[in-house]
Amino acid sequence: MAPPAQSQRSQSPSQPSGKSEVSDLKHQLRQLAGSRAPGVDDSKRELFKKVISYMTIGIDVSSLFGEMVMCSATSDIVLKKMCYLYVGNYAKVNPDLALLTINFLQRDCHDEDPMIRGLALRSLCSLRVANLVEYLVGPLGSGLKDSNSYVRTVAVVGVLKLYHISASTCVDADFPSMLKHLMLNDSDTQIVANCLSALQEIWSAEASTSEEAAREREALISKPFIYYLLNRIKEFSEWAQCLVLELVTKYVPSDSSEIFDIMNLLEDRLQHANGAVVLATVKVFLQLTLSMTDVHQQVYERIKAPLLTLVSSGSPEQSYAVLSHLHLLVMRAPYVFSSDYKHFYCQYNEPSYVKRLKLEMLTAVANESNTYEIVTELCEYAANVDIPIARESIRAVGKIALQQYDVNAIVDRLLQFLEMEKDYVTAEALVLVKDLLRKYPQWSHDCIAVVGNISSKNVQEPKAKAALIWMLGEYSQDMQDAPYILESLVENWDEEHSAEVRLHLLTAVMKCFFKRPPETQSALGAALAAGIGDFHQDVHDRALFYYRILRYNVSVAERVVNPPKQAVSVFADTQSSEIKDRIFDEFNSLSVLYQKPSYMFTDKEHRGPLEFADELGNLSIGEAAHNVISSQRVEENDKDLLLTTAEKEETRGSSNNGSVYAVPYDSSTSVFASQTQIESAISNPTTAGHSQHASFGIDDLLGLGMPAVPDVASPPQLKLNTKAALDPNAFQQKWRQLPVALSQELSLSPQAVAALTVPQALLRHMQSHSIHCIASGGQSPNFKFFFFAQKYEEPSNYLVECIINTTSAKAQVKIKADNQSTSQAFSTLFELALSKFGTP
């Protein structure tokens, strides 16, 4: 039994020191110890309670140890339990007492009463004194064989405790195989569940050093064992059901009829009142049907109602957890939920953490048919008393506008926001109007008319002010007062505390100068002077740069500072589809709540049992490390979801000479790596994740086993080096550093699937196409390969991760390349090579 925490606060002088009380207690306990008078147990209970309450508030009662143990020579369980609580607390800190305790507990492990045997065994295993583990082996061994199920239940967890104190003692005593025997034979399902938990932990930890343990761990997801559990799922407690269901998600059924059997069997689990059971079942359904597009869609439809019921029936905390998962699903399949948008309307009294999620969902499900109603609802929240939510709602309106539905009407609403004359509403709306203009320059006329009416004095927030200034610079030809407003802003240079605003002011004055030189000249001079004298390094540098480039050549300066801009078609997404897929794989875990994969917030050893991510040695770990860096960067760069203008201009800058930065070799250049990633997200908005369903659908429609012919115009011929060489370490390093250039899903021909019964055949085949394998692994039906190739007569590498599922006859391919511009060409080659696999 766990000790209550030692009180943190020191004893105040007014509190009793406890000394006299303790000696008093000692005296009383001694008197009772030998007594056999009727009712003596009741008096003992009172005393024991006192002792424990002293212990809880931090008074040292360890001197009563002997008396406590003596008084516990009784069959009264309440006394025993209190005594265990007491000894458990002091044995750990006092080694002298520990040995005494062990003797006392060992004796109780042979008591007639199974409750006492169980309790004593649990206390014994909880002592966690490393040098006394040999005393645990005997009692644990007999505990596992005890005729009483309570004792066995306790013993199983005891084995796990022993393993954590001394793994070798536990393994040497052959406890794992005893647990395995119990797991397969015991009639008590709680014992089966405890064995499963314990063995998952033990075998996962042992798997790296012991092949047998690795095999045993694999056997947990073998068909006979999974069926053994599934067939009695309803006998397990609701918590043990969650454990079993999580295991089932790892199981790969051999064909679709098996998948349907499992789903039919688990169907009623979706009606369980316990949200944990429902979510675990949902995960099974989603994972099983991943490669069956139609069924996968049906699963979304099926799980919608139970999840929505959980959201509204549980505590706000539980609805938050369930909503986070719904949010993930909504982001993946907005169309499935688009008719349910009213469920995501915020309720008046919901906590803001729930409202935020709902706002994101409303943004995600907005489409042609519901945008009008959703935006109307969001506009109601904009006037809300809850200011953070009001702001969030306005941003949501902006995001919907950027999705291109009903832009016309939304622009009107945003402009109405500007007229509401609430500071925070104006501020948020300005930022949005700026982003809208970057995407839809055609609206500039309407917007500028309204923005021109806003007094810059009423705009205080840096982001909003920067947005306003950017618009003044960008549209100075259309805004009558632009030069004068900018001039007055320059005059108040010293009062402007935000460097971001001052930077934007410099650029805006420059732009205005190119368009309306006579009116702006004096403001420009003042701005440059103030900028050069600015204490902020970036502001100083930019001002100096502008000054020098103007002196060098005004028209060059104009080309640099104010080039013609193209409308932004898609703003950068904060998360790569790779990360999103990982989060989806970790459905029903904290990853979904934090919206990051587990490696970003958890040490490896805590990722949970049966983590198979590292099948290919440390390759995938390396990859994980890479993602940590880049995604954090993305986050830093991009807190607002949308890039700010300055950042975007930088991004474009790097794309002009992208090839220089595309191959970062050390961490100092990793900033650029993340930018390239953003870029690839911009230029390839539909790669990977999103388009998967679409491509599935087409393949199925055509009913062809062969990969579709790539419809891109034939790329420049790419020749590969037939004798390419790359050592595994270099591969790992590159895999870590490079962003994913291309990610796609290919179909395999039936012949290829057949040929894959010998995976080595694929290696030889690809090699004949100058694509070399560096690592491979997996078991039917799931295989994973890492390939590389080199460009002929150039040290430019292509790296490929290829995951093949032979059941679905699909290959998931991720390509990384030193030189991004040729990755499409390489991908075509790779696809071609793969399509020929299995053909004679």
Add this chain to the structure above:
Amino acid sequence: MISQFFVLSQRGDNIVFHRGEVPKGSAEIFFRKVKFWKQDGQEEAPPIFNVDGVNYFHVKVVGLFFVATTRVNVSPSLVLELLQRVARVIKDYLGVLSEDSFRKNFVLVYELLDEVIDFGYVQTTSTEVLKSYVFNEPIVVDAARLQPLGPGAIFMQGNKRMPGTAITKSVVANEPGGRKREEIFVDIIEKISVTFSSSGYILTSEIDGTIQMKSYLTGNPEIRLALNEDLSIGRGGGSVYDYGSSYGAGAVILDDCNFHESVRLDSFDMDRTLALVPPDGEFPVMNYRMTQEFKPPFHINCLIEEAGHLKAEVVLKIRAEFPSNITANMVVIEMPLPKYTTRASFELEPGAVGQRTDFKEANKKLEWDLKKIVGGFEHTLRAKLTFSQESHGNITKEAGPVSMTFTIPMYNASRLQVKYLQIAKKSSSYNPYRWVRYVTQANSYVARI
């Protein structure tokens, strides 16, 4: 999987602390984080967050924080559900959940926790099962003074029809008189959410219901609960908000529902009967959700108009649209006023009793409390507002929406009913008390202006 479990009071005092591999001081780290989540204090900490690799989960129950920590990437809904369930089990034992009852019974609470969680793995949360492992007797605290737990608590005030203290009675403790009273409570608790548009029509409405059971029957007899025969579940195709559906007026149509483990649905499809052997303790037999159109219990009418320079008048009308034999309790109406409101003077209808009005200066909110509203009656409040600045002619955009909370005993909006509650008889003289009670509460009841 779970490293620690602890219960904190609202002030951050440690009440119960169970085991830990996570570094010491996690309770302090947790409390500081929750207390100062956002600088402005406007936002509540989410129930789950991560500090230095340690994940903190918490649920708030009657002002107490039930917290679990772990470093493992566990299922969040599992841990939150567990915390809620631990609170429920402790409540089953102690009768009431409060700081006081915790302190008086901490040895018992430790004993319970030891059987619920072993080495971080959940063993059981069934009060029924725990009874055979847990031996300390609860020390029952005086329930009358304490804030009760859960929606069933609304029955606590007690009246002729139901014993007030029943729901705060420990499941295990013996009555002072010796023998336990044989009784069973079935509560149909509905939380309704309605949003009215400014023109008074219903924008969205939903009922979230629970059939809650608490059994004090010995020997666990089987129970059959019969619901409306015309009850149907799942709305086929199309939008669930399809109000103009062609279903008959009498039928009760649930969007979806779920059931407690112990419920057998063998004959549910045929005669809408739930069969179960209720375990000890309090538990939801069935949760359901309904978006079928229903008659909202209250009609809200709000008018706000300028009345001269720097002045405006608000007229609020509430009409109870339920039969006169039913009375709503604890009605509170709130309305945010324009930020530049400096004063509000109220005028209640003549002869008003049990009504209270207030202008909350700090957040510029109007509050109107009514102890009770009898079905069929209408109440009006007039408020004269004084402003510190000119309104921009768009006063309705600066005020509202009107929100309302209330409790209506013996009323349910969905018309879902327990037609009968049958207890398998042990002998002809066995006739335990059965209480079937209905209550409707406002969840989010909002009228835009």
